Amino acid sequence: xxxxxxxxxxxxxxxxxxxxxxxxxxxxxxxxxxxxxxxxxxxxxxxxxxxxxxxxxxxxxxxxxxxxxxxxxxxxxxxxxxxxxxxxxxxxxxxxxxxxxxxxxxxxxxxxxxxxxxxxxxxxxxxxxxxxxxxxxxxxxxxxxxxxxxxxxxxxxxxxxxxxxxxxxxxxxxxxxxxxxxxxxxxxxxxxxxxxxxxxxxxxxxxxxxxxxxxxxxxxxxxxxxxxxxxxxxxxxxxxxxxxxxxxxxxxxxxxxxxxxxxxxxxxxxxxxxxxxxxxxxxxxxxxxxxxxxxxxxxxxxxxxxxxxxxxxxxxxxxxxxxxxxxxxxxxxxxxxxxxxxxxxxxxxxxxxxxxxxxxxxxxxxxxxxxxxxxxxxxxxxxxxxxxxxxxxxxxxxxxxxxxxxxxxxxxxxxxxxxxxxxxxxxxxxxxxxxxxxxxxxxx
Numbered sequence: 332x333x334x335x336x337x338x339x340x341x342x343x344x345x346x347x348x349x350x351x352x353x354x355x356x357x358x359x360x361x362x363x364x365x366x367x368x369x370x371x372x373x374x375x376x377x378x379x380x381x382x383x384x385x386x387x388x389x390x391x392x393x394x395x396x397x398x399x400x401x402x403x404x405x406x407x408x409x410x411x412x413x414x415x416x417x418x419x420x421x422x423x424x425x426x427x428x429x430x431x432x433x434x435x436x437x438x439x440x441x442x443x444x445x446x447x448x449x450x451x452x453x454x455x456x457x458x459x460x461x462x463x464x465x466x467x468x469x470x471x472x473x474x475x476x477x478x479x480x481x482x483x484x485x486x487x488x489x490x491x492x493x494x495x496x497x498x499x500x501x502x503x504x505x506x507x508x509x510x511x512x513x514x515x516x517x518x519x520x521x522x523x524x525x526x527x528x529x530x531x532x533x534x535x536x537x538x539x540x541x542x543x544x545x546x547x548x549x550x551x552x553x554x555x556x557x558x559x560x561x562x563x564x565x566x567x568x569x570x571x572x573x574x575x576x577x578x579x580x581x582x583x584x585x586x587x588x589x590x591x592x593x594x595x596x597x598x599x600x601x602x603x604x605x606x607x608x609x610x611x612x613x614x615x616x617x618x619x620x621x622x623x624x625x626x627x628x629x630x631x632x633x634x635x636x637x638x639x640x641x642x643x644x645x646x647x648x649x650x651x652x653x654x655x656x657x658x659x660x661x662x663x664x665x666x667x668x669x670x671x672x673x674x675x676x677x678x679x680x681x682x683x684x685x686x687x688x689x690x691x692x693x694x695x696x697x698x699x700x701x702x703x704x705x706x707x708x709x710x711x712x713x714x715x716x717x718x719x720x721x722x723x724x725x726x727x728x729x730x731x732x733x734x735x736x737x738x739x740x741x742x743x744x745x746x747x748x749x750x751x752x753x754x755x756x757x758x759x760x761x762x763x764x765x766x767x768x769x770x771x772x773x774x775x
Contacts, residue, residue, distance in 0.1 A: 617655060
C-alpha cells in the first residue's frame with residue numbers, strides 16, 4: 332500500500348499546478364485520492380515544499396507523532412516543527428539531488444529518547460525538477476528495538492531449527508541407507524561363506540572320489556580281458572569313457588583349488604583350456620558357443636589359483652549375460668608396447684567378450700564396488716571387486732567396454748597380466764611413474 336501511495340503521489344505530482352511561489356495545490360481533485368490513501372496509513376507521512384521545506388501536508392499519524400494538529404503544522408518550515416538536525420540535512424540532500432534516501436538516527440539522545448528512521452523521495456514537476464520532498468517517518472523506541480531484536484532472534488532460531496531438522500532428516504536417510512547396505516553386506520557375506528564351504532566340500536569330494544575311480548578303472552580294464560562277447564565289450568568301453576570323464580572332472584576340481592605357498596610359473600593358455608573345458612558343458616546346455624583364440628602360451632609367474640579365480644569370475648559373468656544362440660570369445664595375446672610401458676612391465680592381454688545385452692551406463696562406474704550386483708539373489712557382488720583387487724595386487728589391470736546398441740550389444744573385459752608378479756603398487760602411481768620416465772626420455 333505504501334508503494335502504491337508513493338507511485339500515485341509521484342504520478343499526481345507531475346500534474347500539479349504550481350504558482351510563482353511554488354505552492355502546491357493540495358486541494359486539486361488529483362490529490363484528493365492520494366489524501367484518502369495517505370490519511371489511512373499507520374505510518375507518519377508529510378509533504379514539504381521548496382528548499383525551506385514548508386509543510387503542505389501531514390497525515391494523522393504524523394500529527395500524532397509530533398503531538399500537533401494539522402492546522403498547527405501547515406505552512407510552517409519543518410525545522411521549526413521538528414528540530415532534528417539529521418532530518419534537515421537529509422531533506423536538503425534529497426531536494427538538491429532528486430534521489431531517494433533512507434536514514435536511521437544513530438542513537439537516542441537525552442532530548443529525543445526515541446529513534447527515528449526516515450524514507451524521503453523528491454516530488455517532481457513536469458520537467459522532472461524537484462519541487463518538494465515526501466517523507467515517511469518510523470519511530471523506534473528502546474522497547475521497540477528490544478522487541479525487534481527478540482523477533483530477529485526468534486526468526487534466526489526458527490531458521491536454525493529448520494536447518495537442524497533438514498540435517499536430521501538427511502542423517503536419518505543416510506543411516507537408513509547404511510543399515511540397508513549393512514544388511515546387504517551381511518547377506519552377501521553369508522552367501523560367500525556358503526560358497527566357500529561348498530568349494531571346500533567339493534574339493535574334499537573330488538579328492539575322495541579320485542581313489543575309488545582309479546580302482547574302478549583298473550577293475551574295468553581287467554574285466555575287459557575276460558569278456559569275449561562283442562556286446563559286453565561295447566558296454567565295458569562305455570563304462571571306461573564315463574569313468575575317464577568323471578576322473579577328468581575330479582582332477583580339474585583339484586587343480587582349481589590346489590595352490591603353492593609362493594608364486595609359480597605356469598602357462599595361461601593351459602589354464603584357459605582347463606577352465607573352458609570345465610565350463611563347456613554349461614555353455615552347451617545354454618546354447619552358447621565358446622570360442623578360444625590363444626596366440627601365445629602366456630607364461631607368467633603368479634599364484635595360479637588367483638588367476639583361475641579371475642578367469643572363472645569373468646567367464647561365468649559372460650555366460651550369465653549371453654542369451655541362447657550367442658557366443659563368448661576368449662582371446663590371449665602379447666600386450667602391445669604402450670600398454671607395457673604404462674604398467675612398467677612386459678605381459679599379456681586376455682580379453683573375454685560376450686554378445687550379451689551389455690552393461691547399463693549408470694552401472695559401469697559401480698561394477699567394481701563390493702556387493703554391487705545386477706543378478707539379484709543369485710549374485711554376491713564380490714566377483715569383479717575381488718578380481719580387480721587381485722589384478723591390482725600383482726601389477727595388472729582390468730578395463731571394460733560395453734554397448735547396448737540393438738543388434739551390436741555386448742561386453743568385453745580386457746586384462747593385463749604381467750610376466751612376473753610385481754610388488755604391490757597402485758596402478759595410478761605406476762602410470763604416473765611411467766609418464767615421468769617417458770618425459771625424461773623425451774628430454775634427452
